[in-house]
Amino acid sequence: MLEHIEAALQRPNFIAFVVLFLWGFFIMVAHPNLVKKLIGMYLLQTSVIFLLVTISAKAEAAAPILQGSDAVQSERHQIDPADYANPLPHVLTLTAIVVQVATLGVSLALVTAIYRQYGSLDEDQLLKRIE
Amino acid sequence: MSYQLPVILFLIPFLTAVCMPMVGRKNRHCCRPMALAAVFAMCVMAVVNLWSVLVHGETRYAFGGWPVSTSLPSPPTGIEWVNDPLASVMLVAISFVASVCLIYGGPVLPQSLGRRVVLYYTLILLLISGLTGIVFAGDIFNVFVFLEVAALSAYALVGVSGGRALMAAFRYLILGTLGASFYLLGVVFFYAATGTLNMADLAQQMVDNPELMTSKAVIAGSTFMFIGLGIKMALFPLHGWLPGAYARAPDAISPILAALMTKVALYAWVRIMFWVLGARAEIGQVHLLTLLGALGAPAAVVGALLALSQQDVKRMFAYGGISHVGLILIGVSQGNQTGFAGGMFYMVNDAVTQAGLFFIAGAAIYQHGARTVEEWASLRGGSPWMTGALIILAMSMIGIPPTGGFFGKWYIMLGAIEAGNYLAVGAVVIATLLTMAYFQRLFVSIFRASQASSSWARVEMHISLRISVGVTSAAIIVLGLCSDPIIKYFRDIAASVGL
Numbered sequence: 001m002l003e004h005i006e007a008a009l010q011r012p013n014f015i016a017f018v019v020l021f022l023w024g025f026f027i028m029v030a031h032p033n034l035v036k037k038l039i040g041m042y043l044l045q046t047s048v049i050f051l052l053v054t055i056s057a058k059a060e061a062a063a064p065i066l067q068g069s070d071a072v073q074s075e076r077h078q079i080d081p082a083d084y085a086n087p088l089p090h091v092l093t094l095t096a097i098v099v100q101v102a103t104l105g106v107s108l109a110l111v112t113a114i115y116r117q118y119g120s121l122d123e124d125q126l127l128k129r130i131e
Numbered sequence: 132m133s134y135q136l137p138v139i140l141f142l143i144p145f146l147t148a149v150c151m152p153m154v155g156r157k158n159r160h161c162c163r164p165m166a167l168a169a170v171f172a173m174c175v176m177a178v179v180n181l182w183s184v185l186v187h188g189e190t191r192y193a194f195g196g197w198p199v200s201t202s203l204p205s206p207p208t209g210i211e212w213v214n215d216p217l218a219s220v221m222l223v224a225i226s227f228v229a230s231v232c233l234i235y236g237g238p239v240l241p242q243s244l245g246r247r248v249v250l251y252y253t254l255i256l257l258l259i260s261g262l263t264g265i266v267f268a269g270d271i272f273n274v275f276v277f278l279e280v281a282a283l284s285a286y287a288l289v290g291v292s293g294g295r296a297l298m299a300a301f302r303y304l305i306l307g308t309l310g311a312s313f314y315l316l317g318v319v320f321f322y323a324a325t326g327t328l329n330m331a332d333l334a335q336q337m338v339d340n341p342e343l344m345t346s347k348a349v350i351a352g353s354t355f356m357f358i359g360l361g362i363k364m365a366l367f368p369l370h371g372w373l374p375g376a377y378a379r380a381p382d383a384i385s386p387i388l389a390a391l392m393t394k395v396a397l398y399a400w401v402r403i404m405f406w407v408l409g410a411r412a413e414i415g416q417v418h419l420l421t422l423l424g425a426l427g428a429p430a431a432v433v434g435a436l437l438a439l440s441q442q443d444v445k446r447m448f449a450y451g452g453i454s455h456v457g458l459i460l461i462g463v464s465q466g467n468q469t470g471f472a473g474g475m476f477y478m479v480n481d482a483v484t485q486a487g488l489f490f491i492a493g494a495a496i497y498q499h500g501a502r503t504v505e506e507w508a509s510l511r512g513g514s515p516w517m518t519g520a521l522i523i524l525a526m527s528m529i530g531i532p533p534t535g536g537f538f539g540k541w542y543i544m545l546g547a548i549e550a551g552n553y554l555a556v557g558a559v560v561i562a563t564l565l566t567m568a569y570f571q572r573l574f575v576s577i578f579r580a581s582q583a584s585s586s587w588a589r590v591e592m593h594i595s596l597r598i599s600v601g602v603t604s605a606a607i608i609v610l611g612l613c614s615d616p617i618i619k620y621f622r623d624i625a626a627s628v629g630l
Contacts, residue, residue, distance in 0.1 A: 037305060041308055041309075044312055045308065045312050048315050048319065052322075055319070096275075099276065102283055103279065103283060103311075106286055106287055106304065107304050110290050110297060110300055110304060111301070114301065117294070117297060126298060127298070130295055
C-alpha cells in the first residue's frame with residue numbers, strides 16, 4: 001500500500017490529471033446548468049490533453065529542429081535523439097485542441113438554440129417546459 | 132490509380148461538402164442533385180475498390196509518401212490508411228446505405244429548414260466522409276479525429292430542425308464527447324507505453340514484447356478505448372443518448388444515423404481488438420473476447436426488452452438497434468471464424484435493416500402522422516409498400532429465412548455453439564423471441580380486425596420513399612440469398628487475423 005502511494009506521489013502530473021478529469025466529469029454530470037456542463041466537458045477534455053503534454057515533457061531537451069551545423073552533424077550520426085524533445089505529442093495535442101474547439105463551437109450553438117427556444121438554461125426547468 | 136482509391140473515396144463526399152455552401156448560396160435546388168451525384172459516385176468507386184482489393188490484395192496508403200507499416204521494422208512515421216478486405220466491404224455497405232438515405236431524405240425534410248437545407252446536405256456529406264475515414268484509418272489517433280468529424284456532424288444534424296430534438300442533441304453531444312475523451316485517453320496510454328500510434332506497428336510490438344500485453348498502461352488504455360467506443364456504439368448500459376437522439380432527430384436524418392453511426396464505432400473496436408490487441412489478448416487472467424461476449428449478451432436481451440415496452444415506434448426501433456449491437460458483439464467475440472463471420476455479416480445486414488426500419492417509421496409520420504404503435508393502425512389500408520417492406524424488414528430483424536438477418540443470427544449461434552458458449556446461444560434466442568414480440572405488437576396494431584380498412588384513405592407514397600423502402604427490402608433479400616459467398620469472405624478475413 002505504502003509503495004503505491006509513494007509511486008503515485010512521484011508522478012504529481014498523474015494526480016493532477018485524475019483530479020481535473022473527475023472534477024470535469026462531476027460538473028458535467030451533476031450540474032443542472034447547460035453552460036456549466038459545457039465548462040465541465042471542457043475541463044475533462046483539457047485534462048486528457050494535459051496528460052498527453054506532461055508525459056511527453058523532457059527536462060533540458062532542445063527543440064527538434066535541425067539547423068546549419070546540426071544538419072551536418074546529423075549526417076555524421078552524431079546527434080543523440082535523447083537530447084531533443086519529441087514533437088509528436090505536441091502535434092497530437094494541437095489536433096486534439098482543434099477537435100475540442102470544434103466541439104465547443106457546436107455545443108455553444110446548440111445551447112444558444114435551446115435558450116432561444118425555451119428561455120432557460122436550467123436542465124430541470126427545460127425538461128419541464130419540454131413536457 | 133487503384134492505389135489512390137481510398138483517398139478518392141474520401142475526397143468525393145468531402146470536397147462536395149466543402150463546395151456545397153458555395154454553390155448552394157445562389158441555387159438552393161442544386162444541393163440535392165449534387166449530394167446524390169456524390170454518393171452515387173462514391174458507390175461506384177466503392178465497388179471498384181472492392182473489386183481492386185479482391186484482385187490485387189490489400190494496399191496501404193502512405194500520406195505524403197512518409198514511411199508506413201510496409202517499411203517495418205523501421206518505425207512508421209507517416210499517417211497510414213489500410214485498404215483491406217474488411218474496410219472495402221464496409222465501405223460498399225456505407226456508401227450504399229448513405230445513397231439510399233439521401234434518396235429518401237428529399238421529401239421528408241422539414242419545411243422549416245428553408246435556406247438551411249444547404250447546411251443539411253453539407254453536414255450529411257461531412258458525416259459520410261468522417262465514416263469513410265474511420266473505416267480506412269490505420270492509426271489509432273486518426274480514428275479519434277474521424278470519430279469526432281462524424282460525431283460533430285451527427286450532433287448538428289440531430290438538432291438541425293430545433294424543437295425537442297435540441298435537448299436530445301445536447302445530451303448526445305455531452306455523452307459523445309465523453310466517449311471521445313475516453314477514447315483519446317486510451318490513445319494516450321497506448322502512446323505512452325509503446326511510443327507509436329500506427330496499428331500495424333502496435334500489433335508488431337505486442338507480438339515482440341509479450342509483457343506489454345500485461346502492462347498496466349496497455350490494460351488501462353484498451354479499457355478506456357473500449358468504454359469510449361462503447362458509448363459511441365451505444366452498448367448497454369452506455370446507451371443513454373441513443374433512443375432520444377434517434378427518436379427526436381428529423382425523419383430525414385435518423386435512418387443514416389441509426390444505420391451507420393453505431394456500426395462504424397463497433398467496426399473501429401473490431402479493428403483495434405483483432406488488428407492491434409490480437410484475438411488471443413488477455414486482461415489479467417481473463418480472455419478479452421470472453422469479457423466482450425459477456426457484455427454483448429445483456430445488451431442483446433435488455434435492448435430487446437426495452438424495445439418491447441416502448442409506445443413511440445422510432446424509439447422502439449432505436450432500442451432494437453441497441454439489442455442488435457449486443458448480438459454483433461456476441462458474434463465477433465466467440466473467438467472462432469464462424470462467429471466472427473456471422474457477426475460481421477450481421478453488422479452489414481443490420482445497417483441496411485435499421486435504415487429500412489427508420490425509413491418506414493419516418494414515412495408513417497410523413498404520410499399518416501402516425502408516431503405511436505396505436506396510430507400505426509392507419510398504415511393498414513393506405514400503404515401496401517410500407518406494410519410489405521415492413522414485413523420483410525421484420526423478418527430480417529427476427530431472423531426468418533431467406534432474409535439476411537436469419538443467416539447472420541444462424542452463424543452467430545453456430546459460432547457460439549462451436550465455442551461451447553451456451554449462455555450466448557441463450558441470449559441470442561431470448562433476444563430473437565423478444566424481437567418477435569415487439570414486431571407482433573406492431574403487426575397486431577396494423578392488421579387488427581376491428582379497424583375498418585375502408586375508413587383510411589389510400590395515400591400514394593412519394594416516389595423516392597418507394598424507391599428507398601423497396602431498395603432496402605430487396606437488398607436484405609439479396610444479402611440473405613448471397614450469404615454463402617459473403618460469409619466465406621468474412622471467414623477468410625477472420626483467418627487472416629489468426630482466428
